[in-house]
Amino acid sequence: MNANELRKTYIEYFGAKNHEIKKSFSLIPDDPSLLFTVAGMVPFKNYFLGKAPLVFTRAVSCQKCIRTNDIENVGRTRRHHTFFEMLGNFSFGDYFKEETIKWAWEFLTEIIKLPKNRLYVTVFTEDDEAYDIWKDKIKVPEDRIFRLGKETNFWEMGTVGPCGYCSEIYFDLEGGEKGRVSAEDIEKNDDRFLEIWNLVFTQFDKKEDGTLGELAQKNIDTGMGLERLAAVSQGVYSNFESDLFMPIINDAAKRTNKKYGEDEKTDVSLRVIADHCRGVVFLIGDGVLPSNEGRGYVLRRIIRRAVRHGRLLGLKKLFFSEIVPVVTHIMEEAYPEISERKDYISDIIKMEEEKFGETMDKGMEILEREIETMKKEGVQELSGAVLFKLYDTFGFPAEITEEILEENGMSADRKGFDEAMEKQREKAKAAWKGFNAELAEKIPADVIEKTGITEFMGYCVLYDEGCKVLGITGNGKELVSAEKGKKVEVILDKTPFYAESGGQSGDTGILKGEGFEIRIDDTQKFDQRHIHIGEVAVGTVKKGDLARAVVDEERRKAVMKNHTATHLLHSALRRILGNHVEQAGSYVGSERLRFDFTHFAQLTGKELDAVEAMVNEWVQESGEIEIEEMEFSKAKEKGAIALFDEKYGEKVRAVSVKDISMELCGGTHIKNTGQIGFFKITGAGSTAAGIRRI
Numbered sequence: 001m002n003a004n005e006l007r008k009t010y011i012e013y014f015g016a017k018n019h020e021i022k023k024s025f026s027l028i029p030d031d032p033s034l035l036f037t038v039a040g041m042v043p044f045k046n047y048f049l050g051k052a053p054l055v056f057t058r059a060v061s062c063q064k065c066i067r068t069n070d071i072e073n074v075g076r077t078r079r080h081h082t083f084f085e086m087l088g089n090f091s092f093g094d095y096f097k098e099e100t101i102k103w104a105w106e107f108l109t110e111i112i113k114l115p116k117n118r119l120y121v122t123v124f125t126e127d128d129e130a131y132d133i134w135k136d137k138i139k140v141p142e143d144r145i146f147r148l149g150k151e152t153n154f155w156e157m158g159t160v161g162p163c164g165y166c167s168e169i170y171f172d173l174e175g176g177e178k179g180r181v182s183a184e185d186i187e188k189n190d191d192r193f194l195e196i197w198n199l200v201f202t203q204f205d206k207k208e209d210g211t212l213g214e215l216a217q218k219n220i221d222t223g224m225g226l227e228r229l230a231a232v233s234q235g236v237y238s239n240f241e242s243d244l245f246m247p248i249i250n251d252a253a254k255r256t257n258k259k260y261g262e263d264e265k266t267d268v269s270l271r272v273i274a275d276h277c278r279g280v281v282f283l284i285g286d287g288v289l290p291s292n293e294g295r296g297y298v299l300r301r302i303i304r305r306a307v308r309h310g311r312l313l314g315l316k317k318l319f320f321s322e323i324v325p326v327v328t329h330i331m332e333e334a335y336p337e338i339s340e341r342k343d344y345i346s347d348i349i350k351m352e353e354e355k356f357g358e359t360m361d362k363g364m365e366i367l368e369r370e371i372e373t374m375k376k377e378g379v380q381e382l383s384g385a386v387l388f389k390l391y392d393t394f395g396f397p398a399e400i401t402e403e404i405l406e407e408n409g410m411s412a413d414r415k416g417f418d419e420a421m422e423k424q425r426e427k428a429k430a431a432w433k434g435f436n437a438e439l440a441e442k443i444p445a446d447v448i449e450k451t452g453i454t455e456f457m458g459y460c461v462l463y464d465e466g467c468k469v470l471g472i473t474g475n476g477k478e479l480v481s482a483e484k485g486k487k488v489e490v491i492l493d494k495t496p497f498y499a500e501s502g503g504q505s506g507d508t509g510i511l512k513g514e515g516f517e518i519r520i521d522d523t524q525k526f527d528q529r530h531i532h533i534g535e536v537a538v539g540t541v542k543k544g545d546l547a548r549a550v551v552d553e554e555r556r557k558a559v560m561k562n563h564t565a566t567h568l569l570h571s572a573l574r575r576i577l578g579n580h581v582e583q584a585g586s587y588v589g590s591e592r593l594r595f596d597f598t599h600f601a602q603l604t605g606k607e608l609d610a611v612e613a614m615v616n617e618w619v620q621e622s623g624e625i626e627i628e629e630m631e632f633s634k635a636k637e638k639g640a641i642a643l644f645d646e647k648y649g650e651k652v653r654a655v656s657v658k659d660i661s662m663e664l665c666g667g668t669h670i671k672n673t674g675q676i677g678f679f680k681i682t683g684a685g686s687t688a689a690g691i692r693r694i
């Protein structure tokens with residue numbers, strides 16, 4: 001079967017068994033503990049943990065995943081990838097081992113008809129239950145079932161979270177009668193035995209201290225790499241020879257006048273390019289942009305590694321961005337959205353390719369000279385300073401330099417590199433001291449611990465009586481009281497003051513109580529506390545005092561107009577430029593708004609005029625702003641624009657103007673678009689590759 005058929009057949013098979021069919025979630029998980037979605041179960045984590053109400057108890061998906069922990073192996077083996085798709089069926093307290101095993105076996109042997117005599121299974125050493133199901137119910141001969149230890153048959157997502165014993169299904173790539181197979185063969189001989197499906201019986205929750213807690217319900221999490229399944233189903237030895245990769249490899253090979261399969265070094269580079277192009281297309285498709293940090297750095301590293309392998313094949317011109325349409329063509333049946341964004345994706349890659357291309361040859365020259373000298377002098381390790389210079393000046397991710405060194409049997413001084421990097425960071429920090437870092441310095445941790453989460457009243461009222469002063473700080477210390485002239489930060493139990501977030505600036509105003517008055521110049525959020533920042537203007541305030549909190553109404557109303565206008569602007573941009581426009585940042589103040597968004601080209605005068613006119617038309621229509629709390633899924637269904645992916649069953653706040661805009665937003669808004677009065681674009685530009693600013 002081809003990969004499209006396999007994907008579809010799998011989803012339909014489990015769909016017919018009452019599984020909720022879930023579209024792939026984003027590669028960017030809504031989970032601060034993870035950089036990327038690394039498995040099909042990641043988006044369901046809260047279901048496993050019982051932290052979200054179960055709206056369904058069975059699900060099936062084909063999930064986009066990224067794993068980069070062994071990126072240097074990608075291209076060198078036939079089964080390592082950065083991007084891959086994971087087919088998975090899930091049970092949340094519904095079916096358990098028996099059905100899972102039965103259906104997995106049926107799917108492989110009856111539906112896609114893999115030969116039984118090439119399949120082997122493993123279970124966790126102590127899992128007699130799973131062993132017996134395979135042996136007695138499925139009738140797999142005992143010499144094909146192996147018990148393996150924790151290393152292989154215990155699955156965990158990371159250091160914490162849902163985990164459990166597993167049972168794995170292996171495919172014998174060589175087949176035929178080759179004598180008795182042992183547990184050791186399965187575990188170690190991965191050239192012959194390819195793990196194709198991992199059935200995890202998720203019943204534990206691993207805690208920070210390493211102990212295992214029992215989950216309230218027994219769950220199932222299975223994962224089968226589509227690339228591997230495609231390879232075995234298509235009777236090829238390597239994932240790269242399946243229809244998911246071969247057209248990309250052939251395209252790259254054609255550009256270099258080389259043929260795949262003739263020379264191992266060439267093949268490695270072709271595989272790197274093919275794999276990385278898929279990864280890059282999906283990462284950019286999900287909104288990641290090349291940068292020097294976090295996800296953006298991973299993306300940058302992947303692009304640059306591919307470009308370097310292109311150079312190894314003799315490709316001097318820009319080539320990587322040109323392969324994008326081959327990838328989108330293969331994948332568009334399952335992911336039509338990447339085809340819609342393919343020009344944007346190509347443009348981003350091209351810019352990164354150009355940027356690296358300009359300095360790469362120079363950097364390579366330096367590195368080669370360096371390697372030469374090291375060889376002559378019998379030195380093994382490249383200095384951290386040179387490693388850093390290649391990174392900083394020539395754009396070589398340290399890992400790429402290390403890979404090149406490794407090819408020459410050398411290494412690099414990573415510690416020295418980290419030190420150089422740290423020094424540079426310190427310098428940058430000194431140049432710009434971020435406000436929140438400052439706040440962290442100002443408010444001692446125990447003050448935060450002693451005060452509770454602030455209740456925000458400011459959606460409905462702009463002043464409130466009886467707000468209790470829970471904490472006062474000044475000069476980085478906790479204060480029992482503060483008198484006139486003292487600069488302070490004040491935490492209340494409840495407040496109408498909006499604390500800066502989601503781009504909307506913090507409120508200003510006055511806190512007034514028996515014998516004191518505090519002028520508030522800004523409100524910031526810190527660990528869910530609203531921090532009122534200002535100066536005592538009259539008298540003395542003491543911890544425990546009650547205050548009347550009065551927000552500067554005129555200013556806040558102006559902020560609200562700008563915030564609603566920001567939503568209208570966002571909507572107008574999507575209508576005029578296309579749905580690839582996504583918010584990349586914003587500032588909403590009283591005097592103006594600023595909006596950053598993803599769009600590759602500079603906006604023409606005509607486009608800007610059209611955007612402005614559209615917003616003004618909506619202003620004049622005086623549409624009502626409706627604010628409603630609803631389930632995330634319902635908001636999504638209604639077409640709400642969200643900055644994050646699905647939040648299972650959680651309530652979200654949807655801000656909408658009928659037929660015009662609907663966004664999930666925690667900010668404050670006016671009641672009617674007419675209150676905006678008039679909308680004017682005063683400037684448009686760009687802040688980074690692919691990010692425009694209005």
Ligand code: SER
Pocket residue numbers: 038039040041088155198199200221222223224
């Ligand atoms: N979470 C398991 C894995 O990634 C099964 O889906 O292998």
